[in-house]
Amino acid sequence: xxxxxxxxxxxxxxxxVFRLPIxxxxxxxxxxxxxxxxxxxxxxxxxxxxxxxxxxxxxYFGSFGQxxxxxxxxxxxxxxxxxxxxxxxxAMVLIGAGNLGKAIGSYxxxxxxxxxxxxxxxxxxxLVGNFHxxxxxxxxxxxxxxxxxxxxxxxxxxxPKDASQEMCDLLVQGGVRSIWNFSPTHLNVPASVIVEDMxxxxxxxxxAFRLHERSLKKQ
Amino acid sequence: xxxxxxxxxxxxxxxxVFRLPIxxxxxxxxxxxxxxxxxxxxxxxxxxxxxxxxxxxxxYFGSFGQxxxxxxxxxxxxxxxxxxxxxxxxAMVLIGAGNLGKAIGSYxxxxxxxxxxxxxxxxxxxLVGNFHxxxxxxxxxxxxxxxxxxxxxxxxxxxPKDASQEMCDLLVQGGVRSIWNFSPTHLNVPASVIVEDMxxxxxxxxxAFRLHERSLKKQ
DNA sequence: TAGATTGTTAATCGATTAACAATC
DNA sequence: TAGATTGTTAATCGATTAACAATC
Numbered sequence: 001x002x003x004x005x006x007x008x009x010x011x012x013x014x015x016x017v018f019r020l021p022i023x024x025x026x027x028x029x030x031x032x033x034x035x036x037x038x039x040x041x042x043x044x045x046x047x048x049x050x051x052x053x054x055x056x057x058x059x060y061f062g063s064f065g066q067x068x069x070x071x072x073x074x075x076x077x078x079x080x081x082x083x084x085x086x087x088x089x090x091a092m093v094l095i096g097a098g099n100l101g102k103a104i105g106s107y108x109x110x111x112x113x114x115x116x117x118x119x120x121x122x123x124x125x126x127l128v129g130n131f132h133x134x135x136x137x138x139x140x141x142x143x144x145x146x147x148x149x150x151x152x153x154x155x156x157x158x159x160p161k162d163a164s165q166e167m168c169d170l171l172v173q174g175g176v177r178s179i180w181n182f183s184p185t186h187l188n189v190p191a192s193v194i195v196e197d198m199x200x201x202x203x204x205x206x207x208a209f210r211l212h213e214r215s216l217k218k219q
Numbered sequence: 220x221x222x223x224x225x226x227x228x229x230x231x232x233x234x235x236v237f238r239l240p241i242x243x244x245x246x247x248x249x250x251x252x253x254x255x256x257x258x259x260x261x262x263x264x265x266x267x268x269x270x271x272x273x274x275x276x277x278x279y280f281g282s283f284g285q286x287x288x289x290x291x292x293x294x295x296x297x298x299x300x301x302x303x304x305x306x307x308x309x310a311m312v313l314i315g316a317g318n319l320g321k322a323i324g325s326y327x328x329x330x331x332x333x334x335x336x337x338x339x340x341x342x343x344x345x346l347v348g349n350f351h352x353x354x355x356x357x358x359x360x361x362x363x364x365x366x367x368x369x370x371x372x373x374x375x376x377x378x379p380k381d382a383s384q385e386m387c388d389l390l391v392q393g394g395v396r397s398i399w400n401f402s403p404t405h406l407n408v409p410a411s412v413i414v415e416d417m418x419x420x421x422x423x424x425x426x427a428f429r430l431h432e433r434s435l436k437k438q
Numbered sequence: 439t440a441g442a443t444t445g446t447t448a449a450t451c452g453a454t455t456a457a458c459a460a461t462c
Numbered sequence: 463t464a465g466a467t468t469g470t471t472a473a474t475c476g477a478t479t480a481a482c483a484a485t486c
Binding site for chain 1: 441442443444445446
């Protein structure tokens with residue numbers, strides 16, 4: 001039903017997937033501010049997209065607006081939540097309890113939205129046993145057994161790059177079907193497994209490139 | 220010179236900017252492994268791109284390969300470094316010394332590549348004065364004065380979302396021309412300022428969407 | 439009703455790919 | 463030389479936008 005207006009089997013364009021979370025984020029903010037209605041033009045203005053693009057993106061999943069009125073914020077937010085698959089909970093494990101792992105583990109927003117870190121693993125014996133974000137840190141040697149007993153939706157990899165492929169393989173072997181990868185390397189997985197990369201280093205280099213490009217143009 | 224083969228004024232396609240850091244990362248790895256040469260087909264195989272795309276991306280900036288041979292890893296890595304603007308140093312300030320800020324501040328790779336965090340700011344008096352990553356944490360009230368005295372290339376925002384626009388404005392006012400944004404909100408900046416977003420929440424929602432999409436198709 | 443704004447179509451724009459001549 | 467692989471072109475594919483009939 002969230003697929004109204006969409007031919008079955010068709011894949012959602014990359015750009016749409018990219019923008020949906022941005023809509024979700026802004027609609028959440030509007031709702032908390034008590035805003036009742038919004039037009040595609042206003043949404044576009046606030047988020048630096050064209051109004052046509054926003055209407056086109058949304059109409060991919062159905063007709064959520066009303067001519068002459070725009071969109072009801074609460075209704076649209078609910079629809080976007082559904083489309084994004086946020087109407088259920090997700091069980092996650094976090095691998096790597098270093099600085100980045102700790103930062104991810106203490107992000108309260110995830111839990112509030114139904115993304116729950118059920119267990120944390122680290123290879124460092126000094127960290128194992130420590131308590132963090134409601135979990136005792138376990139040794140990575142226990143990851144395989146843990147996954148056998150606890151079905152897990154998402155594996156978060158926040159290890160140094162030398163360990164990440166090995167951890168990834170353990171996750172895949174343990175039946176985890178999606179990986180959120182913070183380690184600065186490309187992971188090899190079977191086609192059935194989804195990888196979402198969060199490469200800090202790549203992002204900073206993109207920034208450097210654009211900065212450098214501008215300074216070239218100025219001359 | 221890094222613009223050979225490119226019409227002046229033409230902007231680099233978004234996809235190329237996205238992939239250049241990935242090439243850089245993999246070429247660095249190859250070089251550290253002592254690999255001397257690589258073909259576009261091998262690069263594509265390792266990184267899940269087509270060979271044609273890699274050749275097309277690179278030829279955008281010049282001719283770095285040789286027919287019948289491929290690319291020399293060291294030479295190509297040097298060229299990509301230049302293209303990305305990594306042949307100079309960048310002065311950065313970090314705003315927000317919470318979990319995420321600490322993780323960013325302790326990432327040694329940045330400094331090794333010439334991206335140096337020169338100062339860290341936080342609004343919390345309990346954190347001010349603490350030592351982290353070679354810097355004493357300063358109160359955000361001193362940010363304006365600091366920027367006047369210390370030209371800064373990149374401002375890193377790792378504050379909660381309620382503070383980020385205000386911090387962004389201070390950075391822009393202080394002459395900072397690019398912002399690396401970790402706070403989960405859209406920043407409004409003049410067209411002359413570059414924003415590179417690192418939205419953890421958006422990334423996780425994209426992953427959830429793809430996972431949800433697959434489970435729909437299975438039925 | 440008059441004004442506003444949607445959802446959709448067709449036109450445009452941009453990015454990817456397949457193919458191959460050039461050449462190391 | 464024979465084999466391999468580049469850089470580039472033309473063809474294809476996909477995404478964005480402008481325009482507008484439909485309608486609240």
